[in-house]
Each structure stands twice: as structure tokens, then as C-alpha cells.
Amino acid sequence: xxxxxxxxxxxxxxxxxxxxxxERSGTDVLAIQETKxxxxxxxxxxxxxxxxxxxxxxxxxxxxxAIASRVGIAxxxxxxxxxxxxxxxxxxxxxxxxxxxxxxxxxxxxxxxxLLDVPPPVEARALGATCGGVRVxxxxxxxxxxxxxxxxxxxxxxLEALRAAAAGWLADDPQxxxxxxxxxxxxxxxxxxxxxxxxxxxxxxxxxxxxxFAAFADAGYxxxxxxxxxxxxxxxxxxxxQLAFPRNKGLRIDFAYTSPAVRRRVTGVVIDxxxxxGKGASDHVPVILDLADPA
DNA sequence: ATGGTAGAATCTCTA
Numbered sequence: 001x002x003x004x005x006x007x008x009x010x011x012x013x014x015x016x017x018x019x020x021x022x023e024r025s026g027t028d029v030l031a032i033q034e035t036k037x038x039x040x041x042x043x044x045x046x047x048x049x050x051x052x053x054x055x056x057x058x059x060x061x062x063x064x065x066a067i068a069s070r071v072g073i074a075x076x077x078x079x080x081x082x083x084x085x086x087x088x089x090x091x092x093x094x095x096x097x098x099x100x101x102x103x104x105x106x107x108x109x110x111x112x113x114x115l116l117d118v119p120p121p122v123e124a125r126a127l128g129a130t131c132g133g134v135r136v137x138x139x140x141x142x143x144x145x146x147x148x149x150x151x152x153x154x155x156x157x158x159l160e161a162l163r164a165a166a167a168g169w170l171a172d173d174p175q176x177x178x179x180x181x182x183x184x185x186x187x188x189x190x191x192x193x194x195x196x197x198x199x200x201x202x203x204x205x206x207x208x209x210x211x212x213f214a215a216f217a218d219a220g221y222x223x224x225x226x227x228x229x230x231x232x233x234x235x236x237x238x239x240x241x242q243l244a245f246p247r248n249k250g251l252r253i254d255f256a257y258t259s260p261a262v263r264r265r266v267t268g269v270v271i272d273x274x275x276x277x278g279k280g281a282s283d284h285v286p287v288i289l290d291l292a293d294p295a
Numbered sequence: 296a297t298g299g300t301a302g303a304a305t306c307t308c309t310a
Contacts (some may be wrong), residue, residue, distance in 0.1 A: 009301075010302055034302095062303080109310035185310095240301060244300095
């Protein structure tokens with residue numbers, strides 16, 4: 001079975017390219033990130049015409065994750081258990097000068113009540129489905145924006161919650177076939193970035209992010225793309241700006257953590273670097289795993 | 296020349 005993951009940066013803008021990739025590569029299951037559309041906007045027909053079923057979760061023009069499969073798609077979950085939402089920081093309390101003088105002192109504070117009563121919205125960043133016997137999770141880890149930004153704490157909490165869920169799946173069944181694939185928005189090693197100096201003080205490289213990423217190994221998972229492609233400066237993403245791709249100023253941020261039962265089946269990994277070429281490319285390229293039949 | 300790209304809810308946000 002051929003299992004791939006690809007942050008496509010808008011599935012509507014790139015549907016022809018994505019379907020062409022599926023057909024050219026012979027991919028059976030594709031985990032897609034950054035679809036940038038709502039469910040009803042997803043171009044399902046083009047995938048179905050090529051022989052793939054699609055599961056998708058998307059709430060807006062941001063985020064959005066999907067799985068396309070030609071080997072079945074079952075038990076779809078639009079989030080992982082315990083997936084945190086992003087809570088906007090509370091607005092600063094109005095000063096005395098701003099408060100209306102006639103407001104009764106015991107008036108209920110509705111904004112505070114809303115913050116307490118409504119859980120933060122869970123973003124469309126994780127979708128699970130069982131395809132060809134493998135529990136596949138298409139993951140779009142929060143970017144973090146900047147160290148110290150509320151989105152940075154959210155990113156760390158999101159990764160830790162995913163790790164806890166994934167550890168639970170293996171505890172329930174040590175033989176479980178699980179693949180956690182996608183855009184992790186973490187640069188695990190200095191050799192995964194064109195110039196570590198360019199990321200000093202930036203997200204993606206902080207010890208906390210790297211520890212959150214490495215914790216999946218402690219939970220029993222193996223990052224099989226590095227296992228099969230250990231060469232330094234093997235990138236999966238090149239920024240659109242500043243001629244990053246022609247200059248090969250890339251990042252390695254798309255990975256596949258697998259359970260032991262899947263790890264044993266991996267016979268090869270390919271990063272489809274050529275997919276970054278030409279007009280209309282995503283800024284990420286597909287990462288492809290070949291899996292032998294289960295023992 | 297102090298930007299530079301791309302996609303989307305485009306008098307601007309996100310990456």
C-alpha cells in the first residue's frame with residue numbers, strides 16, 4: 001500500500017495537480033492538509049472520478065484536513081479525542097474611566113460568562129480514518145506564529161494532547177496500525193533548515209517544540225521518514241518568497257510517526273521534490289510511504 | 296531597490 005501526506009495549500013486552487021499526483025504516483029491513501037475550504041466546497045467529484053473516496057473537515061478558509069483513499073475509508077473522526085481548541089486571550093478589563101457610571105455594581109458580566117461557558121472552538125487540524133487496515137491521522141499542527149504568542153502555547157498544548165491520545169491508542173493495542181502523518185510545523189534538527197541562524201528566536205526550533213515532537217518517540221512511535229531518508233538538508237517545504245526553492249532554502253517539517261506494527265511494514269520513503277516545480281505548486285511536497293502487506 | 300509570494304472571508308490575515 002502506498003500512503004502519502006501533502007500540505008496542498010488550498011485544495012480548490014490545486015485540485016488538478018493533486019489528482020494528477022495521485023494517478024502518477026499510484027498513491028492509495030493521501031492525507032491532505034490546508035485544504036482551505038469548508039466541507040461543502042471540497043472538490044469531491046474530481047477525486048471520485050479518479051477512484052478515491054474523501055473524508056474532510058473544514059470550517060472556514062483556514063486549516064482544513066482530509067483523507068482521500070481508494071482502499072476504503074471508515075470510522076472517520078473530525079478531531080482526535082481531547083484535541084484542544086484555540087482560546088482567544090481575554091480582552092483586557094475595562095478601566096474605571098471606561099466603565100459607565102450608572103452600571104449597577106452587581107450586573108452580570110456577560111463576556112466573562114461566555115468565556116467560561118463556551119469551550120474554545122476546535123480547529124480543523126486533525127482527521128482520522130481507517131484505510132486499508134491502517135488508522136491514518138491527517139495532521140496540521142498549529143504554526144505558533146511567534147514565541148510567546150498565545151498561538152505558541154496552543155501549539156505546545158495541541159502536540160501534548162495528541163501525544164497523550166496516541167499513547168493511549170498503543171496502550172489499548174500494542175499491535176495497532178497507526179500512522180500520524182502531516183505538517184508538524186516543527187524543525188526537529190538544525191540540519192532540517194537551510195540556515196539555523198535564520199530561525200534564532202523563531203518558532204519551530206525552540207527546545208519546547210522539539211521536545212513536544214520527540215515525545216512521540218517516547219510514546220512508542222517512530223518517525224519513519226527520517227529512518228529511511230536520513231540525509232541532512234532533506235526538505236519538504238520551501239517558502240514562496242525570495243526564490244527559496246531555486247536557492248534550495250527549505251525546511252523539513254512534514255513527517256510520519258508510525259506505530260511499531262506500521263513501522264515494520266515500511267519498505268521505502270520518497271519525498272516528491274519535483275512536485276515543488278512549475279507554476280501552481282504548493283509550498284510543500286508530498287511525502288510517500290510504501291508499506292508491505294501485513295505479516 | 297530594505298521588497299521580493301500565494302491563497303483566502305481581500306479596505307487584510309495567515310503562513
